[in-house]
Every structure is written in structure tokens, then in C-alpha cells.
Amino acid sequence: MTSIDQTNNFWVMNSMPKGANFAECFEIKQESSIEVPSGSILTKNHYLSMDAGTRMVMTDREDSYLPPTPIGEKLFGTVLGEVVHSNHPDFNVGEKLRSWGQWADYSVVDPNTMYPSKVDDSKTDLVDYVGILGANGWTAYVGVIETGRAKAGDTFVVSAAAGCTGLLVGQIAKIAGCKVIGIAGSDEKCKLICNEFGFDGAINYKSENVSAKLESLCPEGVNVYCDHVGGAITEAVFDNMALFGTVAVSGLLDYYGSSERSPGPKNYDLVLMKRLRIEGFFSPDFYRREHEFNPILRRWMDAGLIKLPIQPTKGLQNLVDAYSKLFDGRNIGKVVVEL
């Protein structure tokens, strides 16, 4: 264990949020020294990645994909930083690193459990490593190509389509040769995904009847649905699935605020009637395949086939505002906190 004399501001969760009342539940605190255990690394963070999936660990659900964050503990997510102290032979001071880490100026990273990966920002903006070249890019790739098994000529639908993961999913489905329809929460987002990101159609789920609009946009039926939301939107897509269609379940935004299990879609019978395949997927299961995904994603990025707007919020103290965007829909593309 090494004790480093360094002021560190960090966020803790004092109570479990209900819905999106993060400002009431999170608190920023300060410590004057940082303990780095033997075998761990200390990074000075440049960016904190804001990811909607982290909301799942802010409930008391014990059966989630990760255990709940204990009350009073530092909040954490994916961070991008630079090694400033190393108690591990594989990591050196000065190296740039993406890893799981605390939402703080400095993160203590245990390489055994927090997925550190060295990144080269000589030819790419550092922030891309929590966008196209990070877990969102890999998730989108797996969602479309592997779990979704999308192929040319398929009709493909994605929800939360103007957010970080949804935008990448839609663009990769276009590369795969699909007709792509996005579901998003405003007319502005619907226009943007069609005009700037190549989607073939869009549905504003807040003002339109999703089932009816899908029927008119996709009379042939939906072959692949990449689900980020669950709930009524998923039921509307189920109504319009084609025979032998696939539902690739990436996220369930409609339920992230709840400590209860979600009720299944009320038209679950359609799984049988239409012989649907439904499969969930979770990025930590394929983090180790970064070296496989990133050359492909970089090639597409360099060729201008995929792009991702980055929405930075400056200052650790403004984290709650940045994080809230994911749940009230104020973001387009990737939300990060820049330190």
C-alpha cells in the first residue's frame, strides 16, 4: 500500500436514486491523500464516460449484471486517464489508460477487476476511446453483427437511436446493408439521425404511435431490433417483427430506475407466433476482444462511415448535469465529463 499526498475530489452516493433525482442522492467530497494498494495503479483522469447502464447499479437489485453500489461508496464508471503512480509491473507512469474507475479526479485501478487497457492517442483523440473505440462501439458492433446477425436487405430498428450506442448501432447496421429505422424522443433527433447519420426513417416515440408508424415504415416487417429501452416501445416493435426476426437486447432504459424486475412484454406470445430469437448481451463479456473490434471500427471511422458527436461537460462538479442528460434525453451522442 502506498499513501499519496494528493487532494482528490470524488462523488459518492448517499442514497439510492428514485427515477433521476441524482442531485439529491450524489455528493461531491474531498480527501487529502489517496491509498494505492499493492498491485494497483493510480490514474489522473481526463474524461469520465457517462453510461446509462451504470444506473442499474444504483438500485438495490441483487440479481443485476453487476452488484449494487454500496451507499456511501465512491461512484464509478469507465474513466480515461494517465498513470501517475504504479504498484504494478505492467503499467508505467505516463501511460494513457482506459479502465473502470471512480468518478473522481484520481482513480485507483485494480488491474485484476477493472479492465485497464493502454490507449494510443497519437493518431486519435483520447476521448474516442470511450466512444467509437470503446465499449459503446464494441457493443454496437456485437449488437448488429453478432447478436443481431444483421445482413444486407434486412430491416433493422434501434431504440434510443440518437444516443451514443444507438447512433453507432444505426450506422453499423447501414454498413451491413440494412434499411435502418431509429426510435428517438424528439423531432429534432429524428431529423438529425436521418439527415446526418444515414438512417432511412425515424419515429418520435413521445409524439407518434410507434406501432402504427413502424407498420407504415416497415410493411415487410422488422428483421432485427436492437433494444435499448424495453416497455411499450419493445411491445410496439414486437407487433411489427418479421417471421424469424431477432431481438438483440442491449439495454432496458425504461426499467433502470426500478429495483423491481421488469414485467415481460405483454405480447410475449408473438415470440412463438413469429418464431423470434431474443438474446441479451453485455459488453464486459467481450472487453477482451478490443484488439479484434477496434481495427474494424477505426477503419470505418477513418472512411467516414461512422461518426459520433461528443458532448463534453467541463468540471467534475458538473457531473450530475451530465449524467442526467442520459435519462431526460438532453444528449445527442456521447456524454463525457472533461476534467
Ligand SMILES: NC(=O)c1ccc[n+]([C@@H]2O[C@H](COP(=O)([O-])OP(=O)(O)OC[C@H]3O[C@@H](n4cnc5c(N)ncnc54)[C@H](OP(=O)(O)O)[C@@H]3O)[C@@H](O)[C@H]2O)c1
Ligand atoms: N449491453 C451492453 O453491454 C451495453 C453497453 C453500452 C450501452 N448499452 C445500452 O445502450 C443504451 C444507451 O446507453 P448510452 O450510455 O449509449 O446512453 P445514450 O443512448 O447516449 O443516452 C440515453 C438516451 O436514451 C433515451 N432514453 C432515456 N430514457 C428512456 C426511456 N425510458 N425510454 C426511451 N428512451 C429513453 C434518451 O433519449 P430520447 O429519449 O430523447 O430518445 C437518452 O438520450 C442503454 O440501454 C444502455 O444500457 C448496453
